[in-house]
Amino acid sequence: MSTAYPINEIFETIQGEGQFTGVPSIFVRLQGCPVGCPWCDTQHTWELKEAARVGASGVVNKAGPSEQWAELSAADIVALFREQGYQAKHVVITGGEPAMYDLRPLAAELEPLGYRLQIETSGTFTLLVSADTWVTVSPKLDMPGGYLVRPDCMQRADEIKYPVAMQKHIDALDNLLSRCPPRPEVSISLQPISQRPRATELAIKTCIARNWRLSVQLHKYLNIE
Numbered sequence: 001m002s003t004a005y006p007i008n009e010i011f012e013t014i015q016g017e018g019q020f021t022g023v024p025s026i027f028v029r030l031q032g033c034p035v036g037c038p039w040c041d042t043q044h045t046w047e048l049k050e051a052a053r054v055g056a057s058g059v060v061n062k063a064g065p066s067e068q069w070a071e072l073s074a075a076d077i078v079a080l081f082r083e084q085g086y087q088a089k090h091v092v093i094t095g096g097e098p099a100m101y102d103l104r105p106l107a108a109e110l111e112p113l114g115y116r117l118q119i120e121t122s123g124t125f126t127l128l129v130s131a132d133t134w135v136t137v138s139p140k141l142d143m144p145g146g147y148l149v150r151p152d153c154m155q156r157a158d159e160i161k162y163p164v165a166m167q168k169h170i171d172a173l174d175n176l177l178s179r180c181p182p183r184p185e186v187s188i189s190l191q192p193i194s195q196r197p198r199a200t201e202l203a204i205k206t207c208i209a210r211n212w213r214l215s216v217q218l219h220k221y222l223n224i225e
């Protein structure tokens with residue numbers, strides 16, 4: 001039997017975060033996350049409720065955020081990309097926490113067709129991704145769910161993208177980076193939480209001081225998905 005994934009939504013847009021900002025992308029958002037970040041902008045993806053299960057058409061180009069999800073195989077997902085006429089070749093797997101699932105069957109279906117995969121993850125689950133998947137680790141430190149960032153995820157990361165609002169968040173990141181240093185070529189970006197002006201000022205100031213990058217969730221400034 002082929003692997004099936006609980007999918008919250010599939011849509012095509014511009015990647016608004018991190019190193020691939022500006023790249024046309026198909027987003028595949030998986031349902032379910034136990035990490036519990038209080039400021040999470042996708043809290044509707046946290047729980048996988050049987051009552052919220054729908055068919056494939058209920059998760060394509062959704063009009064707005066909802067808890068509804070559909071169970072789709074890798075083959076279903078490819079068929080859907082074709083039906084929709086999506087042009088992007090960059091596929092962002094996000095959530096929820098997509099690293100709770102084995103993403104290798106999805107990569108095995110998509111990569112031979114010329115798609116490049118990127119995963120957005122908190123780094124709290126063992127990564128089951130293809131060798132060519134771009135791994136964006138957005139470390140989650142001291143969150144209510146009690147999950148810890150895994151050293152193997154920090155090692156595998158192709159970029160580190162860290163949400164910040166206060167100096168104590170930067171201090172916690174410094175602590176993580178000293179315990180689990182990423183590979184030397186890996187870029188670090190700070191992402192202000194929810195476009196708050198004070199968070200943005202702190203991120204800018206710290207990026208300049210550290211020679212890190214700024215990631216501003218471009219889609220929220222553009223009012224697109």
Ligand SMILES: C[S@@+](CC[C@H](N)C(=O)[O-])C[C@H]1O[C@@H](n2cnc3c(N)ncnc32)[C@H](O)[C@@H]1O
Pocket residue numbers: 033039040041042094095096097098120121122123137138161162163191192193194195217
């Ligand atoms: C919604 S998460 C889903 C993927 C995965 N669970 C994770 O945390 O990386 C996608 C990205 O959005 C970031 N994010 C979530 N809520 C945010 C907010 N309110 N402001 C800025 N970034 C946020 C996360 O840190 C992560 O980089």
Ligand SMILES: Nc1nc2[nH]cc(C(=O)O)c2c(=O)[nH]1
Pocket residue numbers: 013014015016017042094095120219224225
């Ligand atoms: N445009 C756009 N870019 C994104 N980059 C990461 C996102 C996410 O929710 O993981 C996201 C998203 O939801 N929309």
Ligand code: SF4
Pocket residue numbers: 033034035036037040041042043095096097122140
């Ligand atoms: S790990 Fe990601 S999806 Fe989960 S609560 Fe935190 S930001 Fe939201």
Ligand SMILES: [Mg+2]
Pocket residue numbers: 041042
């Ligand atoms: Mg988002």
